[in-house]
Amino acid sequence: MRKPALILASLLILSLFSSWSVFAENQVKYAAINDVSLGLKDQVKIGPYSVKFSDADPDWKRVSFEVSGPSGSKIFVGTDGDVFYYPSEGDQYLAIRLVWVSEASGKVVISIKAPLREIMTTENPLKKGDHVSLPAGFPDIQIYVDSISTESKKVTFEISYPYGDTEHLTLQEGEGDGIDYRLPGGYIYSNYVYIDVLSISKDGVKFTVYAPRVASTDFKIIRNNENGNQPSETPEQTVLVYNGLLYVDENLPVKVDNTTYYVKVVSTIPDVAKVEILKGSQSLGTMLLEVGDVPKNVPNTPLQLSVQGVEPDYQRATIRVYAPMGAQVTPILRQANLVAKIDAIPKEIMLDDNLVITINVQNLGRGDAYDVNVAAPIPDDFELVSMAESWTLKNLPAFTNMPALIYVLKPTKVGEFDIGKVIVTFYDDKSLDTGKKRVVYSQPLTGIKVYSIPTLDVTAQAYNGTWGNYVSAKVNDTVKLKFTVRASDGNPDYEFIKNATLLLDLTSNLDGQPVIDVGMLKAGETKVVSLDVKVLKENLTNVRATLIYLDPLGGQHRLDLGNIVTINSIPPKVIVEEVKVWPTPDELPDYVNKTLSGMEDPMPLASELANISTYYLPKEEKSNPWQPTAIIFIILTIVLAGMAYKYWDEAQKLREKLERKKQHRPGGLPKKEGEKESKESSEIVEL
Structure with missing residues (x-):
């Protein structure tokens, strides 16, 4: 029975913490154990620390917790979203956040976080294959350098856990990230080891390792026994043995000692899965599992079950199965159903254009496909312009699609062509046992038409x-x-x-x-x-x-x-030009005579003409010594006649000129006869 005094005290303490804030994640990095569900009087222990859900108001608006550890016990009171620091915010070992309060279920959900602290830094760079171990007092976790890329400044670590699991973590220089640790009861200590990469060089990689201030992995939840107030502990040896998909009507076998139990999903609705548990062929009953709820004990079995997600469209749920250490789970072998499609848009192109082809691969089966290889068809009358001829995907889960594969072909001739089929090879759970790959084909891509323009x-x-x-x-x-x-x-x-x-x-x-x-x-x-x-x-x-x-x-x-x-359409024009015309043979003598008479010195031309004429004159047997003289005499006569003619012509022009001057004189005294004659005589002499 709740006492009023306790409630008043809780309210007084609450007033002192009214200004509490949520985690200062930007200033402090934390490791965390999330989704811890506690009923009234339940407590969770991690190493020397314990958090107990001690009391709640009548209306469940506020609840109180008792946190114990090396620094003593403290009472915290709060509501949804509040954070409590132990022993104090300035000296944190634990930070407890109140995530959810439910009066209907009588439970609260909390997250327990511990601030990270540096535990080691590599003094010398580690090369590929080197490893370090966590210091004494921590779990036996080995950190190996799996690969280093100096070009991309990336390093991949392989982390080995004491319970046999391994995990890979890839980081870039200057980047940090954490890995999780598995706790009893199916809980996870997230960010348990945080690695911060300092430098990557040809000499190796240097990094710093962080771990939570409360690094104990001794974790358990103590439940309050309603019958006699005797606490019952969640067995520490209970571990997560299966965390995966289960489809409706599938039976997951879990063998504990010599007994085999089967977990079967009966039906799925949003956020709820109905599960049946069988012992051999005998049904032990059904359970309703809600998404996000804590693991539930399966009556009359050593098993615990929880559901992490429900997908009614695919009739499946993600189930977590917890069983004692040494339990064995036989995986369910599922068959993948890959369907490939090939298409081109448009299907009619010009000869100078490129044909863009899209390939889609979808897994419609319940099983995953592994090492999926997709080979694209390339016909003879096309050339590959871009992308590869094949693609490989390590894993294609059930009911998922491969990213669209696109490649480009260029036609080399016109016509109608068939591109061909896509060939997909892969493994699934069943073919992995046989070691033989499965092969599927797409429908052929046909009717591709290539056109061109003639010259x-x-x-x-x-x-x-x-x-x-x-x-x-x-x-x-x-x-x-x-x-x-x-x-x-x-x-x-x-x-x-x-x-x-x-x-x-x-x-x-x-x-x-x-x-x-x-x-x-x-x-x-x-x-x-x-x-x-x-x-x-x-x-x-x-x-x-x-x-x-x-x-x-x-x-x-x-x-x-x-x-x-x-x-x-321009009319033609008449253009008159003088054209030099040679004299006819009949006109030639007169022309020669006229030409010679007009020259100041006709002797050279006359001599040349005489020489030419001599060549064409008949030759006598007895040469006449007077013949050349006669010819020269004739030519001279012609020349002198021409000169006389010219002299006469000039005299006539002068006489006419004098007559004109005489006629133009208007009057005046008559000149003496001696003067007139004297002037005329002088002009004649000048001529």
């Missing part, structure tokens, strides 16, 4: 009487334009263009339809289209063209053809 050639001609790239026309003439579009040879089913259109730039000099429909053009095909244009202005007009078309998948393309036809 296009466009020529043009104009007609205005004749065909050509350059024509002449007059204003208001009609000129016919003809365009020939050719596609190179290839596969007409997969190499073609569609919706082709010619766009013409006629400028303002021509009148006509600027858009010409060409339509579809397959490989090896030729199309001819034409139109009439009317000449509107006098100009030199270049007709520029652009071919616009769609590829087989609808992508738009433009081919600039440039100036393909020229129409000249």
Whole structure:
């Protein structure tokens, strides 16, 4: 029976701790034993320390604990979320957090934490294979250096526990993390050993090891016996023998001494699993296990059970089974059911594009798959652009998917292709016994179509009487334009263009339809289209063209053809130029005479002409000594006649000039006859 005095005292103590805070995790690192469930008057012991759930208010708003240890006993009172430090916050050995208070169940859940302290630092760097042990007074835990990577600054430790388990821990330089220790009754001392990596070099790794200030692994819960207030202890030899999945209707065999018990999941609902326990073929009854509840004793057996999670969708639960030391659990062999799918989006591509293929692998069975290898198909007419041809996954649990595998292929030719099947090889629980891998195949990926565009050639001609790239026309003439579009040879089913259109730039000099429909053009095909244009202005007009078309998948393309036809509508102009014409043979003598008479010194030319003429004159048998003289005389006569003619011509011009001057004189005194004659005589002499 609860006494009012005790309640008043508890309230007084509570007022002194109203400002307590939660764990200062950012300042202090802790090791922790979590989810310790205590009924009224129950207590938990860890080494020389004990925490007892001593009392509770009538409404269970506040509860009190008695914490004992080398520093004496202390009473703490609090509610959900409060933290108590023993012996004090400034000198912590234990920090007890009140996690949950339930009046309905008459229980509280607490977490017991102990601050970490440094216990050792490696003096010299440790190389691969080296190890250290925890100092005396601690459990026989060995820390091995399993591997070191100086490039990535990573080290992997292998931790060996005294109860036979091993664990691996990978850390980077400057990083720290903890490992857990298994306690009696299925409890875990988390962060029991904390490793902080100081440096990683070619010489090895240096690190510091931390352990809790209360490092005892002597852990037990003493339950209050309601019948006679005699405490009953949880057997220290009870250990966790199974922590894993159980599916509905599966029987997990647990052999204790010479007796085999079976744990069977009957049904699952959210957060609750119904479990049946059998002794041989005899049913001992069923239990309802709630997620997060403490392990429950199985009546008439040495077993304890708890459930850590329930997945009704998969009809399974994660069950923990505790049994005395030496108990054996026969694992259930489950078969994996792997399903592979391969797909490509889109399934129609152009020859220059890449084909992106996605592979999905899913395990639909109850068993895990191990060493899963996925081989991707690569057909002959494709090249691998990126990623690998195969992938490996160490473990693919039941009802999980492998991350999507993506790789890229590039086609080397057009056509329709089958990519092929995905090949998946793996082990599961059953095939591990036989040592033979299982093989499954996906459905084949088919119907991949690869298209291309043929090489296009466009020529043009104009007609205005004749065909050509350059024509002449007059204003208001009609000129016919003809365009020939050719596609190179290839596969007409997969190499073609569609919706082709010619766009013409006629400028303002021509009148006509600027858009010409060409339509579809397959490989090896030729199309001819034409139109009439009317000449509107006098100009030199270049007709520029652009071919616009769609590829087989609808992508738009433009081919600039440039100036393909020229129409000249400028009228021709008459240009008169003097052209040098040689005299005819009949005109030559007169021409020579005129030429020589106009020269100041005709003698050199006359001599050269005489030499030329002599070559063509007939030769007599007896040479006439006077013949050369006669020829020279004739030439001289011609020359002198020309000079006389020139002299006469100049005299006539002078006489006319004098007459004009005389006529222009208006009057004045007449000159004497002697003066006039004298002047005329002087001018004649000058000539």
